[in-house]
Amino acid sequence: MEISREQALQYVKPHLKASRFDHTVRVVDQAVELAKQYKVDIDKAEVAAALHDYAKYKDVDEMKRWIVQDRRLPKDLLDYHHELWHGPVGAFMLEKEIGLDDVDIISAISSHTTGKKHMSKLDKIIFLADYIEPGRDFPGVDEVRQKAESDLDEACRMALKNTIVFLVEKGRTVYPDTFHAYNAFI
Amino acid sequence: MEISREQALQYVKPHLKASRFDHTVRVVDQAVELAKQYKVDIDKAEVAAALHDYAKYKDVDEMKRWIVQDRRLPKDLLDYHHELWHGPVGAFMLEKEIGLDDVDIISAISSHTTGKKHMSKLDKIIFLADYIEPGRDFPGVDEVRQKAESDLDEACRMALKNTIVFLVEKGRTVYPDTFHAYNAFI
Numbered sequence: 159m160e161i162s163r164e165q166a167l168q169y170v171k172p173h174l175k176a177s178r179f180d181h182t183v184r185v186v187d188q189a190v191e192l193a194k195q196y197k198v199d200i201d202k203a204e205v206a207a208a209l210h211d212y213a214k215y216k217d218v219d220e221m222k223r224w225i226v227q228d229r230r231l232p233k234d235l236l237d238y239h240h241e242l243w244h245g246p247v248g249a250f251m252l253e254k255e256i257g258l259d260d261v262d263i264i265s266a267i268s269s270h271t272t273g274k275k276h277m278s279k280l281d282k283i284i285f286l287a288d289y290i291e292p293g294r295d296f297p298g299v300d301e302v303r304q305k306a307e308s309d310l311d312e313a314c315r316m317a318l319k320n321t322i323v324f325l326v327e328k329g330r331t332v333y334p335d336t337f338h339a340y341n342a343f344i
Numbered sequence: 345m346e347i348s349r350e351q352a353l354q355y356v357k358p359h360l361k362a363s364r365f366d367h368t369v370r371v372v373d374q375a376v377e378l379a380k381q382y383k384v385d386i387d388k389a390e391v392a393a394a395l396h397d398y399a400k401y402k403d404v405d406e407m408k409r410w411i412v413q414d415r416r417l418p419k420d421l422l423d424y425h426h427e428l429w430h431g432p433v434g435a436f437m438l439e440k441e442i443g444l445d446d447v448d449i450i451s452a453i454s455s456h457t458t459g460k461k462h463m464s465k466l467d468k469i470i471f472l473a474d475y476i477e478p479g480r481d482f483p484g485v486d487e488v489r490q491k492a493e494s495d496l497d498e499a500c501r502m503a504l505k506n507t508i509v510f511l512v513e514k515g516r517t518v519y520p521d522t523f524h525a526y527n528a529f530i
Binding site: 315319322323326327329330331332334337338340341344 | 501505508509512513515516517518520523524526527530
């Protein structure tokens, strides 16, 4: 299947709140900027960014059924917060629904929230674009934005560090892929 | 094999610096206190605490050889800082050298630095005694000490949280067992 940036955005639009769609458009722009800078396929970056939050507002029970039923979705997701499910479940649903078959895009959508041990450049770009797009405003984001201009890996490490510190300070669990990703950047 | 607190302390003494031996004696006292409070076998707590740092000053290459050679020692230790090796390698050497065969004590020595996913009460007590013994003085230790008087699990969670934040702020790797232990306490 081949899909353009506009087709991808139109496909996800009815599934998102307006504010989330605006965020998605900013992630697309940010991803394109990073893709140019780090020499990653711009078309793939656009489509992955446009689709990354497709399952953000899917019903939790529906997502749970997919995780239980499909052997490709990791079962340990069920032990962690359902906020983490929309990446892998969204990628999976897009395979089923629109025949998304680009493994690079599927991987980037799937890992955009948690990161994972072995991240491709496209994975890193979608993860980072989602973290630093101009609408984001949380402690440490400016430092990550600045680092993203010169060092993709170091920017990812900083974002993962901030995420881990945020979660453990709040007394929340950390999905294993997140700390595997963090360790991989050290 | 049966071994007393005094025998265990005399066995480790020549393997430790004086300051580390003093720390060990304080860990024994702290572990006994926690064992009384949380109704854990005091003899086991004494011996595990006395032996916990046995391999602290073993030669790094010697420890590496054991990790490479023995199938019971996890190979992924080699991907992480050698400071983490003395627990599992020490437990393993004590099995070989003095016939230590108490699986509870072996587990507690093995996991005292990193924690692990499924910690017994004895594991928790040795981990925590090592963290809060009165000679320890680092940010957050007083809060953990206080919590240890009323809630063993919560005190462990706080200690693991502090450890993870310390490591990621320093840009250091975090051994997966530490994250698994942390998540298990949430």
